[in-house]
Amino acid sequence: MKTNALNRRDFIAKSSIGLVGTGVGLMNSGFIGEKHHSLNIAEQNKIKEYRVLGRTGFRVSDIGCGTMGISNENVLRQIIASGVNFLDTAEAYANGNNELMVGRAIKDIPRKNVFINTKIYVGPNDTVESLKLRVQKCLERLQTNYIDGIMIWSASSVETIRNEIFHEAFKQLKSEGRVKYCGVTCHGTAWIEEPRENMEQIIGAAAEDGRFDMVMFVYNYIQQEMGEHILAVCAKKNIGTTLMKTDPFGGAYLFIIDRVKNLQKENQPLSDDIKKIYDKIMENQLKAEAYLQQNNLSDVNIRREAAIGFALNNPSAHSALITFKTFEDIDNYIRLSGVRLTAKTLSLIEVLKETYGHLYCRHACGLCESSCPSQVQVNRIMRYNHYFMAQGREKYAIQKYHEISGLKAENCLDCEGYCEKSCPFGVPVHLLLAVAHQNMSLGEA
Ligand code: SF4
Numbered sequence: 503m504k505t506n507a508l509n510r511r512d513f514i515a516k517s518s519i520g521l522v523g524t525g526v527g528l529m530n531s532g533f534i535g536e537k538h539h540s541l542n543i544a545e546q547n548k549i550k551e552y553r554v555l556g557r558t559g560f561r562v563s564d565i566g567c568g569t570m571g572i573s574n575e576n577v578l579r580q581i582i583a584s585g586v587n588f589l590d591t592a593e594a595y596a597n598g599n600n601e602l603m604v605g606r607a608i609k610d611i612p613r614k615n616v617f618i619n620t621k622i623y624v625g626p627n628d629t630v631e632s633l634k635l636r637v638q639k640c641l642e643r644l645q646t647n648y649i650d651g652i653m654i655w656s657a658s659s660v661e662t663i664r665n666e667i668f669h670e671a672f673k674q675l676k677s678e679g680r681v682k683y684c685g686v687t688c689h690g691t692a693w694i695e696e697p698r699e700n701m702e703q704i705i706g707a708a709a710e711d712g713r714f715d716m717v718m719f720v721y722n723y724i725q726q727e728m729g730e731h732i733l734a735v736c737a738k739k740n741i742g743t744t745l746m747k748t749d750p751f752g753g754a755y756l757f758i759i760d761r762v763k764n765l766q767k768e769n770q771p772l773s774d775d776i777k778k779i780y781d782k783i784m785e786n787q788l789k790a791e792a793y794l795q796q797n798n799l800s801d802v803n804i805r806r807e808a809a810i811g812f813a814l815n816n817p818s819a820h821s822a823l824i825t826f827k828t829f830e831d832i833d834n835y836i837r838l839s840g841v842r843l844t845a846k847t848l849s850l851i852e853v854l855k856e857t858y859g860h861l862y863c864r865h866a867c868g869l870c871e872s873s874c875p876s877q878v879q880v881n882r883i884m885r886y887n888h889y890f891m892a893q894g895r896e897k898y899a900i901q902k903y904h905e906i907s908g909l910k911a912e913n914c915l916d917c918e919g920y921c922e923k924s925c926p927f928g929v930p931v932h933l934l935l936a937v938a939h940q941n942m943s944l945g946e947a
């Protein structure tokens with residue numbers, strides 16, 4: 503697994519070439535201070551656009567930072583120095599160590615220069631006191647007197663966002679000056695055990711509720727419709743919007759191609775599932791390849807530009823969160839600040855949707871889950887597999903996969919694939935579940 507992850511990164515690195523400038527009009531933020539200039543950061547690696555995060559009034563960088571994948575705090579320091587000022591963490595990331603790292607990275611900069619967002623899980627046994635105590639622990643780990651944004655993590659029902667315990671705790675924390683704004687994130691629900699409500703219903707209810715200042719949800723060029731509805735309702739209510747999974751594939755399909763090539767090079771056997779999904783990818787890729795090459799659209803950088811350009815093209819979207827891991831990611835993504843869709847990237851999106859759209863299990867979906875006789879949480883498993891393959895967060899994905907209650911994808915191997923037959927998007931999810939199981943089960947049955 504480790505070898506593959508390294509090879510994938512090498513692959514991406516080798517595929518990278520300089521990005522052609524997009525000539526986008528820039529907004530003047532007035533944020534970047536002398537400290538950032540003193541680091542002598544190349545112009546292409548500075549944030550060029552800031553947007554007002556709804557009713558919070560804070561001017562956030564259009565490229566925000568999901569900190570969960572960062573293990574080297576110098577990477578985070580450089581991200582901040584580049585002008586990124588929305589930093590997203592959570593109490594549970596790396597068992598609190600992620601907040602500790604964020605705390606160390608922001609210690610030496612003026613506190614008001616960054617918007618710190620953290621997330622807490624709100625469970626049925628929580629009390630006002632227990633939530634306040636946990637937020638206090640977040641404050642201590644972050645080494646700060648106040649947290650800008652505190653979000654309910656992964657709300658799994660409309661009921662969760664109306665949790666009066668959370669709202670009372672937030673009210674008290676706010677009056678004590680320990681937190682400023684409240685929000686909510688959503689990854690959809692596991693229909694087997696949770697209400698059959700989708701991301702749009704849950705985030706929409708939060709927007710209508712009136713007590714939330716900001717939200718975080720999935721929006722990308724394949725999963726467009728739900729996100730657009732959410733953005734419209736948030737714009738009406740002046741709610742800040744932060745976006746997850748803006749690049750629907752990340753390195754996912756590259757990862758599979760890379761893995762197969764390495765296994766072949768080493769004369770290692772390929773499992774049937776990997777081989778089948780690889781053949782599917784290659785079949786589709788071959789169809790698109792001539793057009794992509796002819797139009798200079800086959801490079802991974804232009805694909806990133808298209809994904810971020812799509813998300814930022816919507817003026818109601820305030821910050822597209824990137825899961826940064828390395829210095830290389832800084833090079834790859836900060837330069838996309840201020841980017842918009844162009845005729846070229848729009849045509850690429852059309853091809854990508856056509857070529858790979860059916861390989862993408864929509865986040866926060868779950869429409870097929872009721873057809874599974876084993877009650878497998880298809881969408882949750884595919885989300886963890888996205889962490890594994892597209893975001894390179896292998897350890898975290900494996901941990902989350904093991905935490906899933908009930909049956910996991912080991913049941914899929916000998917199944918007829920009822921879920922796949924009921925997927926309206928034609929996702930070959932039967933095979934993808936088998937690959938997900940291989941990825942995250944560490945060779946277990
Ligand atoms: S396989 Fe299809 S129906 Fe099932 S969760 Fe994914 S996108 Fe939704």
Ligand code: SF4
Pocket residue numbers: 873874875876877878880911913914915917918919920921922932935
């Ligand atoms: S492949 Fe079979 S067991 Fe696996 S999720 Fe689909 S229906 Fe359920």
